[in-house]
Amino acid sequence: MSEARLVFRITVRGRVQGVGFRAFVAREARRLALAGWARxxxxxxxEIVAAGPRGALDALVETARRGPPLARVDDLRQEETSxxxxxxxRGDVEF
Structure with missing residues (x-):
């Protein structure tokens, strides 16, 4: 039996624009075989919306919490969505 597919909406605040954040997250999401987008x-x-198994989504959240080298994450919120x-x-970077 395959693991259930969940959808997370993740909102990240801090110095997260203009630092390659969306591309960083998209690369990790592709590596984890997740579907979704970031904008x-x-x-x-x-804002990131990603779908896949819980383990992969949790790994993406941890990646987003860390961010790329020039980013500073002050706040990260995640919620399950539909x-x-x-x-x-709405995403301008898809994965």
Whole structure:
């Protein structure tokens, strides 16, 4: 039996725009075989929606909490969301 597919919405605040954050997260998401997207928000945050097994999603959250070298993560919030979030297509970086 395969592990259930979950969908997480992750919002990251801090110095997360202009530092390669979305590309960093997308590379890790692809490595973890997750589906989803990431985008910059008008308020300076980065929003990530990712779908896959819990273990891979947890690993992505830890990667996002760390961020790339030039980033500074001040706050990270995650919540489970619905499959509908995947098709919002609001992301400017898809994985």
């Amino acid at each position: 910059n928000c008008d308020d300076g945050a980065v 499959e509908a979030a995947l098709v919002e297509r």
